[in-house]
Amino acid sequence: MTSLLTCKDFLRELNEFLDPGSTDPAARQELEKHVNECPNCWVVVDTTKKTLKVFKGMQASEVPSRIKDRLMAALERKMASRKPGGCGGGDTHAS
Amino acid sequence: MPEPPSFDEAPLVLRAKAGDDTAFADLVKHYERRIFRLAKNITQNDEDAEDVLQESFMKSYENLDRFQGNSKFYTWLVRIAVNEALMKLRKRKSDKSVSLDEQLDTGEDTLVREIAVWDDDPEQKYSQEELRSILDNAVSSLEPIYSTVFQLRDVDELSTEETAEVLGISVPAVKSRLLRARLQLREKLTRFFQRKGDDVFAYL
Numbered sequence: 001m002t003s004l005l006t007c008k009d010f011l012r013e014l015n016e017f018l019d020p021g022s023t024d025p026a027a028r029q030e031l032e033k034h035v036n037e038c039p040n041c042w043v044v045v046d047t048t049k050k051t052l053k054v055f056k057g058m059q060a061s062e063v064p065s066r067i068k069d070r071l072m073a074a075l076e077r078k079m080a081s082r083k084p085g086g087c088g089g090g091d092t093h094a095s
Numbered sequence: 096m097p098e099p100p101s102f103d104e105a106p107l108v109l110r111a112k113a114g115d116d117t118a119f120a121d122l123v124k125h126y127e128r129r130i131f132r133l134a135k136n137i138t139q140n141d142e143d144a145e146d147v148l149q150e151s152f153m154k155s156y157e158n159l160d161r162f163q164g165n166s167k168f169y170t171w172l173v174r175i176a177v178n179e180a181l182m183k184l185r186k187r188k189s190d191k192s193v194s195l196d197e198q199l200d201t202g203e204d205t206l207v208r209e210i211a212v213w214d215d216d217p218e219q220k221y222s223q224e225e226l227r228s229i230l231d232n233a234v235s236s237l238e239p240i241y242s243t244v245f246q247l248r249d250v251d252e253l254s255t256e257e258t259a260e261v262l263g264i265s266v267p268a269v270k271s272r273l274l275r276a277r278l279q280l281r282e283k284l285t286r287f288f289q290r291k292g293d294d295v296f297a298y299l
Contacts, residue, residue, distance in 0.1 A: 011207060015274050040210050044281070047213050050288065051281045054218045055250055058230055060128035063148070068127065071149050075123065078156060079116045 005034040010041050018048060108168045112159055119159070123152050126169060129251060130176050136234070136242040137180035147183060151176040170253065174261045177243075206278045209285040217288030233283040237276060244269055245276035 010031060016023040017031045035041050063071075102125060110118035127148065134147035154175050155162075162171055218226055234242050247258045248269065259269045 011278070012274075015270060015277070018277075040207075043210050043212055044207055044278075047211075047285065047288075048277055048281045050213050050217055051277060051284055052249055054226070054284075054288075055230060055245075055280070056252075058227065058250065060132040061227065061231065063127050063131045067131070067145050067148065070145075071123070071127065071152060072120070074149055075120070075152060075156060078153060079119075 005030055007034075007038060007041055010034045010038070011044065014045070014048065017045065018052070104168050108162070108164070112162070119156060122168065126172060127152070129169075130172065133173065133176055133243065133246060134180050136246055137177065137239050138183050139235070139239060140183075143180070143183045147176060147179045150179045154179070166257070169251075170257050170261060173247065173251075173253070177261055177263075206275070206282055209282050209289075211285055211289040213285070213288040214290050217284075220288070229284070229287050233280050236283065237279055241272055241276035241279065244272040245280065248273050249277070 010017075013023070013027075013031055016027070017035070023031070035045055104122065104125070107118045107122050107125075111122060130151055131144055131148045134144035134151075135141065138144050138147060151172065155172050158175075162168065214220065221229065234245065237245070243262065244258060247253045247261065248255065253261070255266055255269050255273075259266045262269070264272075
């Protein structure tokens with residue numbers, strides 16, 4: 001018997017299909033059946049998997065050094081002001 | 096470049112809570128990139144993102160003794176950053192950005208237009224720098240409600256429940272936004288990653 005799911009039904013369940021363990025076995029079997037019979041949905045699954053893979057390996061861009069310096073300076077002022085006897089001008093430089 | 100997999104925040108958090116500022120500075124250095132990216136995704140504005148970055152770490156430092164350790168420090172930090180970023184959005188008078196708790200449709204128009212096969216390792220076609228620019232542009236072209244969910248779930252690998260909690264939205268909303276985000280990104284990346292010879296515009 002061919003799959004009763006339409007492509008639209010399948011796409012609505014795409015996340016469940018991509019994140020294993022989140023669907024019950026019978027529903028999963030239906031999804032598997034559809035993707036094996038429908039070349040377009042197969043391409044969507046394959047390219048979405050590749051999309052996730054390529055993003056998973058991506059580290060966020062470096063924060064510009066001007067912004068990092070400003071952040072660290074502000075934090076160091078705050079840290080210094082919290083030390084006993086601190087007056088806001090301490091030298092808690094993080095190494 | 097992949098994130099170093101072995102980073103364990105817990106010892107640093109314990110030391111920071113005990114008053115070790117160097118440990119807190121190490122946490123800042125480890126998470127600043129991700130918090131800045133998140134802030135840019137939500138505010139869509141570098142200047143606001145810079146303020147959000149700074150305010151988030153200042154607030155987390157000030158309130159560190161209230162952090163109970165029931166969740167990851169990073170999740171707690173994200174919650175602070177999301178609140179700061181949303182406050183920025185609310186302050187903008189002519190704000191055309193969508194608030195993160197806005198109700199969405201149920202995705203009836205689930206986007207699939209491009210059906211083209213990709214290379215097996217599509218990222219190999221580009222240098223690291225080119226790839227980063229392609230991926231950054233793709234994500235920043237999404238609406239904040241999609242890019243934020245995508246970053247938290249698929250890049251930072253928070254759970255669906257954690258993502259819902261930090262964004263103050265429901266679990267079904269996280270799921271439907273994630274689906275839309277994934278499909279939109281797939282669509283945008285197709286022109287860069289499709290296998291040679293498969294003309295994506297052939298159907299036009």
